[in-house]
Amino acid sequence: MNYKTDRRSFLIAGGLTAVASTRAFGANDRLRIGVIGAGGRMQSLLSSAENTGLPFEIAAISDVYTPRRDEVKTRPSAAMAATHVDYRNVLDDNTVDAVIIATPDHWHVRIAVDALAAGKDVYLEKPVTHTIEEGATLGRAVRSSKQILQCGMQQRSWVHFRNAVDLIQGGSLGRITQVRTYWWQNYGSSWAPKPVDVAQLDWKQWLGGAPDQPFSLEKYNRWRWYWDFGGGAMTDLFAHWIDVVQWAMKADEPTTAFMLGDKYIFKDWDCPDTIQAALRYPGFGVVYEGMMSSSIDDGGLEFRGTEATLKISRAGMSIFRENVKGDRNPVSREESFEDGTTPHMRNFFDCIKTRRQPNAPVETGIAAARAGHIANLAYHHAGKIVWPLK
Known part of the structure; x- marks a missing residue:
C-alpha cells in the first residue's frame, strides 16, 4: 500500500x-x-x-x-x-x-x-x-x-473551567503574573502494556509515515513517549493545561521556553519521564512539573494574582483571597458535576x-500543541530557546 x-x-x-x-x-x-x-x-x-x-x-x-x-x-x-x-x-x-x-x-x-x-x-x-x-x-x-x-x-466545554476563565478575564484575581501547572501519573503501576496478537495487527499501516522499524509492544502501547509517534508529556498532559492558560490569559504563543527533562525510570523511552519546564509570555510566566512514576495529586493549575489565587483541576476549583488574616479557606468553591468530554x-x-x-x-488546538512542541525544542536545545527561532 x-x-x-x-x-x-x-x-x-x-x-x-x-x-x-x-x-x-x-x-x-x-x-x-x-x-x-x-x-x-x-x-x-x-x-x-x-x-x-x-x-x-x-x-x-x-x-x-x-x-x-x-x-x-x-x-x-x-x-x-x-x-x-x-x-x-x-x-x-x-x-x-x-x-x-x-x-x-x-x-x-x-x-x-x-x-x-x-x-x-x-x-x-x-x-x-x-x-x-x-x-x-x-x-x-x-x-x-x-x-x-x-x-x-x-x-473548553467543561462548566467550571469556563466559569474560571470568566473570573480570570473579568479581573477577579487582580494581575496574574504566574501560572503553575502540574501533572503526575504512574505508568509503572497502572499503565502496563497490554499483550498484542501481532497476527491480527497491521504494523506497517500503524507506522504509516514514521520510519520503518520492527514491532515493539512498548512502542505500540506507549507510543506517546517516542518521538516518531508522539511528544511525551508536553504534547499530551501539558497540552490540556496550556490550552486553559492561553485561553484565560488571551495569549497564544510563548516568547521563551526552558525545559529540563530526565529519563530516571523509563530509560528505554525517547521522551523524558521527569520534567520541569517554564514558558515566558508577555507579562506572565507558566511553569510545569510532572513525572510518570508517581500519581499523588494528579494534575491541576494555579493562577496566582495580586488579589487572589485560583486553583483548578478536573474535580473543581477554589479561590483564595489575599490579605484575609488567619483564614486560608477558599472564599469560593465549585465542584465538577460532569466529565467535560460529554x-x-x-x-x-x-x-x-x-x-x-x-x-x-482549530486555532486553539494548534496553539496548545505548538506550546508543547516549543518546550520540547528547548529540551533538544540544551534546555532553552527563544521563540520564534532565528
Whole structure:
C-alpha cells in the first residue's frame, strides 16, 4: 500500500475548497459517525458521546488491530457498522457525516486533512499536530473547507473551567503574573502494556509515515513517549493545561521556553519521564512539573494574582483571597458535576447541525500543541530557546 500523500490530501493542503457536507438535519435525525483509531481513548470518547443523549450511530470503524474493531462493534450503536483496516474506507462511505479521530499523534493531521477533503466533519484528539509545521497545513485545510473541526481540548466545554476563565478575564484575581501547572501519573503501576496478537495487527499501516522499524509492544502501547509517534508529556498532559492558560490569559504563543527533562525510570523511552519546564509570555510566566512514576495529586493549575489565587483541576476549583488574616479557606468553591468530554462532544454534535464554530476551533488546538512542541525544542536545545527561532 502506498502511504505517501495522495492527491486528495495534496489538494486540501494546498488550499482548495473541500467538498462540504450538504445533509440537512432535522431535530431527531441520527448522526452517522465514523471511528478512526479504536483504542482506549476512543472507547472513552464514544462513552461520552453516548452520555450526551443525542441520537447517533456508528456507521464505520477503522483500526489496524482486529480486536479493537471488534470491541467497538459490541456497542449497541455500532451493531451494523462496517469495519476496515484502512481509514480511507471510512472516508469513502458517503453515509458517514462525521469522524472521530483518536489515532497516535503522527497520523492526526494526515487523516484530518483527508477527512475534511472528503466532506466529513471532524473531532480530532489532542495534540492536533505532531510537529509545529503541521499546524499551518491543518489550519489551512479547515479554513479552506466548510467543515466543522472540534479539537479534543475538552476543558473548553467543561462548566467550571469556563466559569474560571470568566473570573480570570473579568479581573477577579487582580494581575496574574504566574501560572503553575502540574501533572503526575504512574505508568509503572497502572499503565502496563497490554499483550498484542501481532497476527491480527497491521504494523506497517500503524507506522504509516514514521520510519520503518520492527514491532515493539512498548512502542505500540506507549507510543506517546517516542518521538516518531508522539511528544511525551508536553504534547499530551501539558497540552490540556496550556490550552486553559492561553485561553484565560488571551495569549497564544510563548516568547521563551526552558525545559529540563530526565529519563530516571523509563530509560528505554525517547521522551523524558521527569520534567520541569517554564514558558515566558508577555507579562506572565507558566511553569510545569510532572513525572510518570508517581500519581499523588494528579494534575491541576494555579493562577496566582495580586488579589487572589485560583486553583483548578478536573474535580473543581477554589479561590483564595489575599490579605484575609488567619483564614486560608477558599472564599469560593465549585465542584465538577460532569466529565467535560460529554458537553464537549455535545457541542460537536450541535455544531454539525447548526454549522456554528465549536468551542475548541482549530486555532486553539494548534496553539496548545505548538506550546508543547516549543518546550520540547528547548529540551533538544540544551534546555532553552527563544521563540520564534532565528
